[in-house]
Amino acid sequence: MSSSTPRSDSGPAKSPERGPTEQGGRPRRRTQEERRNQAERALLDAAARLFARRGVDQTSLAEVGEEAGYSRGLANHHFGSKAALVERLAHRSQRDFVAGLGDIGGHELRALLSMIQAYLAGVSENSGQTRAFFVVWGAALPAEAALRPVFVTDDARFRDGVEVLVRAGQAHRTIRAEADPAGVAVALVGLLRGTAAQFLIDPQGVDLDAAGATCKQFVRYTLDPTRAATNEAQPEERKL
Amino acid sequence: MSSSTPRSDSGPAKSPERGPTEQGGRPRRRTQEERRNQAERALLDAAARLFARRGVDQTSLAEVGEEAGYSRGLANHHFGSKAALVERLAHRSQRDFVAGLGDIGGHELRALLSMIQAYLAGVSENSGQTRAFFVVWGAALPAEAALRPVFVTDDARFRDGVEVLVRAGQAHRTIRAEADPAGVAVALVGLLRGTAAQFLIDPQGVDLDAAGATCKQFVRYTLDPTRAATNEAQPEERKL
Amino acid sequence: MSSSTPRSDSGPAKSPERGPTEQGGRPRRRTQEERRNQAERALLDAAARLFARRGVDQTSLAEVGEEAGYSRGLANHHFGSKAALVERLAHRSQRDFVAGLGDIGGHELRALLSMIQAYLAGVSENSGQTRAFFVVWGAALPAEAALRPVFVTDDARFRDGVEVLVRAGQAHRTIRAEADPAGVAVALVGLLRGTAAQFLIDPQGVDLDAAGATCKQFVRYTLDPTRAATNEAQPEERKL
Amino acid sequence: MSSSTPRSDSGPAKSPERGPTEQGGRPRRRTQEERRNQAERALLDAAARLFARRGVDQTSLAEVGEEAGYSRGLANHHFGSKAALVERLAHRSQRDFVAGLGDIGGHELRALLSMIQAYLAGVSENSGQTRAFFVVWGAALPAEAALRPVFVTDDARFRDGVEVLVRAGQAHRTIRAEADPAGVAVALVGLLRGTAAQFLIDPQGVDLDAAGATCKQFVRYTLDPTRAATNEAQPEERKL
DNA sequence: GATGAATGAGATTTCATTCAT
DNA sequence: AATGAATGAAATCTCATTCAT
16 A cells, blocks of 8 residues: 655666666667656655755756756756756656555555555655655745645645545444544644654654554544444543 | 744845834934844844745845845845854744743653744744744755754753753653653654654644644653653663 | 848748659659758757747757657757757858848949848848847847857958948949948948847837838938038047 | 937946045945946946947847956846846936937927938947947847847837927928928838948958938938928828 | 845756767 | 757856954
8 A cells, every 4th residue: 555655766876777778788779768757767766865954945947957867958958947846746646546445445544544654654764855845845844835736736645545445444334434534634644744744854753653643543433343432532622 | 931943033024123212202323233133133133034935045135135124235234154144043933942941840741742842833833934944954954964963062061951851850750660751752753853844844644733732642651750651661672 | 122021931830841743743753952951941940939938048959859840850960969059050040141242233322221121121021030030139249259250250240231232332433422331331231230129129120121210211311322412421439 | 409319338347346436536335226327327338338339239238247346146146147137228318319309499400411411420339339229129129038128119209209309490490391291210220220230241351431412411301491392292101 | 113225045947968779 | 850868067046154334
């Protein structure tokens, strides 16, 4: 099952990794399109590394090009603008996300629990790609941020995946019927994001194992239909 | 009880609000100290508004000065550097935070629940000050961000407050003894931050009331000692 | 009779117009030479359109290639450099110019008058080709402009044509003997250029018909030998 | 009487000329506004020099700042954008223009003749300011040039001045009644501009004295009411 | 304390040109 | 011949900072 952090990274290559090679090891002639794709991947990987380290605004397009092993001019030439590059990276970060949320089949509650597990495990690897995602996400918080629409879509899709899972669980009686699917979606995604962010800000000070255990308790205690559900939610508290 | 969002805001003043006046209505001659404080508050409020709107890096010191109703030069003159202003604002955002977390006295579980309530209520006001806090916090996510130390301290203090409260609750039997105070602290702070952030990114798409209700369920179901606690947490899951 | 504005324009073709076709309708295999010429014409026409719209420096070679219906790279590939393209266009603009100024035969004064007529008529068509000529000519005004030599030659040839015509007229007694052929050449070319330029800058505000009528009066009143020539030019005014 | 070329030029100063000095020769403390004005004048003069030499697009703002004896950044800082600087220069070039066209009083035909004299004399000085004006004017020829509106206004004002003068002359019987004031305005302004431009492009090849003499003949022969006016303009020729 | 002119480093962006396909 | 990827120099513009008022 997938979590909310991308995987692809071609590493901190200092020179553009040459593409497919013939049997003999001599680099095969690449087509224009291959060159393009190769460059794009290298540039996005480089951007992710630099964004993770210094942030979006503190990273120049020239640095991205050079980190990718190309020229100072390529990043802008390829993407047309910095905004386009950032958006492209944000979109790529999304791709791996929700994929597979639904196809767990059997037990939806267990699916949620293992999603928590996988998500936080991905964060604790500290791959740089994860931090890059959070950095770009953080850059979408200003009210007028051009990036905000990207994450409006992204977050909604993530929440929808959770919500669908919860409803399925309720249908299959693996999740307590009283749960509010939409509320659970927001709270669970928030729980993961907020916990991960704390770890990224202070890896020393945050015990991600302990936090993960509590996160799973939150979910299990609240959604497991086999638990005795005494004194149910007081409805008046729903009013904020 | 206070949550993690600042309150003070002198509004989008287009000219510096004049300070204390004498009884007679004639403006009393303000001391240098008063003028300084006045200017500082106006500048920080202006910075918060602009950061909330456009982000830290997209806001210039000159704009801060003018938004505050002063000159283009004042922000730098007053704080000495942009980094100093940002840090100052981050610190001010902290001030109101954890203060008072412990002095609830009576019922610790209820204290946690009302903290959730208050925190999200503060967010839903959408005061700009709240968004400013999150924007600056988001700017602290890059690994080499100069701001990171500020939020290492801030977050730790917030978590410590929660942790102390949980331990006190366990001592007073208002919180289930099996709970892991440190884990709960991280998870709860994460829950609030992550939920709030989703709302700030997509106020339309996130029902904060429903999310708040689920957040409180998470906490009540997990920490309320009066609930039957069947099939306790599987310890092997603590390993990430 | 021709004036100083080019005629050829293959229109805003979005794809390269295919060349000559065989009788059967199946496109004949064009020779390299033909393709070259075809491409060159399309590129120059495209350049003229873009120069007329945005100016020489604000037009990129890539845009020229695409406007011509070819690739971004062709313009440079074909001409070798931007300077070469511009000079080539300037030269082509000259081609149609003075040609035929002398072979009017009969009445030289009438020839001058109809030249005025034709020149301004060409301008009022507002074909884009005309404006392109003036734009490039305007780009030759800076003292160190690389284009200046091109127009030194061009203008001189235009003036020479006029001068020859005036001398012929004086020989044939169709133009007043007292006229200074060189002076008339400069003044007449200036009159046409300056009038046309005003129209190009402000087509709404300039009545080209009225201006043309006055231009012709200038010439007729000054050069017609049948008019009574009272109080002739005071020679002392020739000193500037 | 004024012509269409500016006069002010503080020379190719390599360091900012210091402003007003006290009696003792020690530079007086300048006010902020004095500094501003001083800088603006120096920058505009520098821009005019460079534009005259290399053209608008081939001159960078950094060069303007340094030519003016200031920093690379000042030109942009002061004017906000290159377009603003160019427009400002165009406007300044206008200022001296039409001023005084009307207050000749006495004899309007003579006023026109001496205007021609003065205009071309200004051009022949080759002051650089004149060429700068023509260079910027030439840059306004492209259809979408941002500068075009500036010269729409400028040229119209110049023509209006001439037209008013012609009408006054007709009222005072110093200019032939049959003349079309608007047509004369366009033709006369065109005559001056076009003649001057030819000289600027090829000072060697153009005899400005001879051309000026012919220009004056054009005007005198056409507008002098004391000349016998035989075979008046054929009206059908007004149609272009 | 406060203003705003001036600096200069650095960012994005454009683009002629070169090079590989 | 033609395409388009890639380079790198140079432009405009932004802005924290410095300096003079």
